[in-house]
Amino acid sequence: MKRLILVGGGGHCKSVLDATLAMHEFDDIVITDPDIPAGNEIMGYKVVGSDEILPELKEKGYHYAFVTVGSIKNTLVRRELVNKLESIGFQFPVICDPSAIVSPTAIIGKGTFIGKRAVLNSEVKVGEHCIINTGAIIEHESVVGDYTHVSIGAIACGNCNIGKNCFLGAGSTLIQGIRVGDGSVVGAGAAVTQELSGECTAVGVPAHVC
Numbered sequence: 001m002k003r004l005i006l007v008g009g010g011g012h013c014k015s016v017l018d019a020t021l022a023m024h025e026f027d028d029i030v031i032t033d034p035d036i037p038a039g040n041e042i043m044g045y046k047v048v049g050s051d052e053i054l055p056e057l058k059e060k061g062y063h064y065a066f067v068t069v070g071s072i073k074n075t076l077v078r079r080e081l082v083n084k085l086e087s088i089g090f091q092f093p094v095i096c097d098p099s100a101i102v103s104p105t106a107i108i109g110k111g112t113f114i115g116k117r118a119v120l121n122s123e124v125k126v127g128e129h130c131i132i133n134t135g136a137i138i139e140h141e142s143v144v145g146d147y148t149h150v151s152i153g154a155i156a157c158g159n160c161n162i163g164k165n166c167f168l169g170a171g172s173t174l175i176q177g178i179r180v181g182d183g184s185v186v187g188a189g190a191a192v193t194q195e196l197s198g199e200c201t202a203v204g205v206p207a208h209v210c
């Protein structure tokens with residue numbers, strides 16, 4: 001019996017739940033959320049309580065947990081949740097929607113979500129606890145750091161190096177070989193043509209730091 005807890009019951013949880021169900025890997029799935037009353041259901045799956053119930057669930061045989069809180073701009077909440085789950089001893093699966101196209105040479109870290117129709121091409125490396133959202137494309141040999149969220153339809157062309165805790169907005173593009181430093185935020189629709197040093201926000205076409 002493989003039991004999974006989804007931690008966070010918002011919109012991102014629904015995307016992850018969809019992918020999880022399509023994977024057919026877990027026999028029992030429950031959700032925790034501090035703001036949704038226990039007993040409520042999300043897409044037919046039970047909210048069983050808030051974060052305080054996590055140690056009890058571990059005792060009951062839920063060995064896998066997955067953070068389903070989304071992140072825009074800041075990854076702090078996701079990082080704190082992962083630390084809490086790690087301290088209780090949970091394992092983190094990779095959840096990859098079956099419609100995603102993942103090269104056999106791509107490497108994906110634990111706790112990472114790969115959404116519908118995302119593409120990870122040859123020798124891509126995606127870190128731990130990342131979100132590679134619906135339709136995002138990570139081209140050959142690119143690297144994505146831990147906790148980074150590559151949002152809907154964003155494109156990293158070949159050989160890009162994206163740091164930790166970054167956010168690439170919906171439909172943004174990094175041209176080939178671009179380096180994006182840790183904590184960078186790229187606005188929706190931006191075209192990044194020059195290195196971003198990190199801890200900055202860049203918007204526009206071509207992107208400028210604002």
Ligand SMILES: CC(C)(COP(=O)(O)OP(=O)(O)OC[C@H]1O[C@@H](n2cnc3c(N)ncnc32)[C@H](O)[C@@H]1OP(=O)(O)O)[C@@H](O)C(=O)NCCC(=O)NCCS
Nearest residue numbers: 072073151152168169170185186187188189201203204210
């Ligand atoms: C870049 C972004 C993070 C900035 O958010 P913010 O810090 O709240 O900034 P503001 O909305 O206050 O905007 C600051 C300025 O940048 C401009 N701006 C914001 N986002 C922009 C974008 N994507 N492209 C061009 N300009 C943008 C604003 O018009 C504003 O300009 P002004 O100072 O001349 O008025 C945000 O606008 C964005 O693009 N988010 C991505 C959303 C997304 O991809 N969601 C998918 C979720 S899965």
